[in-house]
Amino acid sequence: MELRLYDTLSREKRTFVPLDANNVRMYVCGPTVYDFAHIGNARPVIVFDVLFRLLRHLYGEAHVKYVRNITDVDDKINDRAARDFPGLPLNEAIRKVTEQTGKQFHADVDALGALRPSVEPRATEHIGEMREIIERLVAGGFAYVAEDHVLFSPQAMNAANSTLPRYGALSKRSLDEMIAGARVDVAPYKRDATDFVLWKPSKPGEPSWPSPAGIAAPGRPGWHVECSAMAWKHLGEYFDIHGGGIDLVFPHHENEVAQTCCAFHQERMANYWMHNGFLQVEGEKMSKSLGNFVTIHELLADWPGEVLRLNMLKTHYHSPIDWTMKSLEESARTLDDWYRAAADVEPGKPAASVLEPLLDDLNTPLAIAALHGLRGSDVNGLAASLRLLGFLSESAAQWEGRKQQASGVDAKDVERLISERTAARARKDFKESDRIRDELAAMGVTIKDSKDGTTWEIAR
RNA sequence: GGCCACGUGGCGGAGUGGUUACGCGCCGGUCUGCAAAACCGUUUACUCGGGUUCGAGUCCCGACGUGGCCUCCA
Numbered sequence: 001m002e003l004r005l006y007d008t009l010s011r012e013k014r015t016f017v018p019l020d021a022n023n024v025r026m027y028v029c030g031p032t033v034y035d036f037a038h039i040g041n042a043r044p045v046i047v048f049d050v051l052f053r054l055l056r057h058l059y060g061e062a063h064v065k066y067v068r069n070i071t072d073v074d075d076k077i078n079d080r081a082a083r084d085f086p087g088l089p090l091n092e093a094i095r096k097v098t099e100q101t102g103k104q105f106h107a108d109v110d111a112l113g114a115l116r117p118s119v120e121p122r123a124t125e126h127i128g129e130m131r132e133i134i135e136r137l138v139a140g141g142f143a144y145v146a147e148d149h150v151l152f153s154p155q156a157m158n159a160a161n162s163t164l165p166r167y168g169a170l171s172k173r174s175l176d177e178m179i180a181g182a183r184v185d186v187a188p189y190k191r192d193a194t195d196f197v198l199w200k201p202s203k204p205g206e207p208s209w210p211s212p213a214g215i216a217a218p219g220r221p222g223w224h225v226e227c228s229a230m231a232w233k234h235l236g237e238y239f240d241i242h243g244g245g246i247d248l249v250f251p252h253h254e255n256e257v258a259q260t261c262c263a264f265h266q267e268r269m270a271n272y273w274m275h276n277g278f279l280q281v282e283g284e285k286m287s288k289s290l291g292n293f294v295t296i297h298e299l300l301a302d303w304p305g306e307v308l309r310l311n312m313l314k315t316h317y318h319s320p321i322d323w324t325m326k327s328l329e330e331s332a333r334t335l336d337d338w339y340r341a342a343a344d345v346e347p348g349k350p351a352a353s354v355l356e357p358l359l360d361d362l363n364t365p366l367a368i369a370a371l372h373g374l375r376g377s378d379v380n381g382l383a384a385s386l387r388l389l390g391f392l393s394e395s396a397a398q399w400e401g402r403k404q405q406a407s408g409v410d411a412k413d414v415e416r417l418i419s420e421r422t423a424a425r426a427r428k429d430f431k432e433s434d435r436i437r438d439e440l441a442a443m444g445v446t447i448k449d450s451k452d453g454t455t456w457e458i459a460r
Numbered sequence: 461g462g463c464c465a466c467g468u469g470g471c472g473g474a475g476u477g478g479u480u481a482c483g484c485g486c487c488g489g490u491c492u493g494c495a496a497a498a499c500c501g502u503u504u505a506c507u508c509g510g511g512u513u514c515g516a517g518u519c520c521c522g523a524c525g526u527g528g529c530c531u532c533c534a
Binding site for chain 1: 462463464465466471472473474475481482483484485491492493494495496497498526527528529530531532533534
């Protein structure tokens with residue numbers, strides 16, 4: 001069985017061959033910790049968690065290294081800190097914001113059934129690596145100092161006439177197009193409009209570190225170099241898979257490639273570039289101004305994390321997804337059924353019918369179709385396959401109990417009403433038994449009569 | 461304006477040249493005092509217009525629609 005992955009750089013599905021099968025390496029861009037993560041942020045977390053699990057299944061748990069960074073130095077964090085903790089010194093306020101938000105992020109993604117990555121590096125703990133990359137780039141003639149900034153020059157990279165990749169290869173843009181399409185005013189200290197920042201001076205009170213490249217004033221890193229540095233530290237100069245949202249292809253990933261390849265004289269940074277598609281909410285772009293900004297935290301108040309997870313995986317990771325209530329309800333019903341059927345059975349082996357679509361560029365919708373097939377034929381295989389995909393973390397009773405708890409229904413009341421109804425039915429007082437059934441329905445309780453008696457559950 | 465994706469039945473959503481996707485819903489059946497739940501069965505599609513081909517949802521061209529990105533940062 002071989003794994004095939006779609007690679008954004010070559011624009012084709014290719015057989016995955018690890019550089020070292022004993023150490024399969026994947027990097028995914030993680031959150032900037034300044035606010036609650038929204039449901040769009042959950043998509044890469046879930047998609048690459050499935051890939052992580054699949055790689056562990058194929059190569060062994062000890063042989064896969066997954067790195068997802070936490071960006072904890074950023075203007076948005078500074079703004080947030082100043083707003084939320086106006087009485088505190090900025091650096092202290094920033095620490096509060098990043099600690100609080102990072103903690104919340106972990107709570108959210110744990111609930112989504114995502115395994116913790118092997119390493120979760122923080123940008124602020126890798127300033128030394130960033131400085132080193134910047135020094136190398138300046139020494140190599142790929143970057144220059146201007147007004148206490150360090151800027152990377154894509155023009156210099158493309159003029160280097162070596163084995164380096166062409167700047168723009170990943171996002172399929174030429175430098176000419178970028179210049180023509182630029183809508184933003186170009187800072188005066190840039191030599192070319194396409195140059196981007198590696199290091200910039202900090203404003204008074206902002207987080208700052210000693211600057212590289214002989215700059216006297218303290219400064220802080222640009223965003224792109226953070227990921228190059230963290231990937232380098234934990235995965236090396238060249239590794240297997242780099243993932244993230246499709247919005248990151250340009251400029252973020254294009255710039256990462258440029259920095260890493262020029263700093264280490266590599267032809268490539270990662271062998272496979274994977275990007276998940278965007279997410280809309282109820283047919284509209286998610287934005288704070290439209291008022292449809294949905295956080296993972298809010299959704300988790302109404303739905304188990306696994307429902308969000310299933311709902312996300314119903315669509316192929318590369319396609320756009322429209323996040324709707326209706327779809328969530330459907331996902332919840334499906335999981336209810338799977339929990340009843342498979343949560344308490346002895347897991348067998350993950351079914352080939354599920355693995356094969358996953359191996360074909362993570363075709364989770366087709367894998368889910370196969371799960372429906374197993375539901376009727378092989379519940380042990382269903383149980384194992386669902387676990388492989390990160391489901392069934394609870395027992396059937398816990399799953400049902402969670403619904404009861406959320407509904408606020410007292411099981412004792414329900415049991416009492418059911419026995420009253422059973423008595424009414426026994427004396428053929430159907431008017432009374434139907435009244436009780438209606439009363440239970442109004443409480444959100446569904447009655448299930450069978451030859452062995454009456455059971456009940458919370459309706460979705 | 462430039463570059464790049466996507467457009468399948470009531471809904472979600474696979475499928476890249478010739479066979480049933482699958483799930484939800486609807487409808488029908490079994491069961492039931494009647495229902496519900498459960499189980500069984502049925503139904504509907506490929507944005508539009510050209511082209512290639514014996515044959516296209518699947519390849520090519522164009523149009524329309526939706527979305528992403530366009531460099532100090534999601």
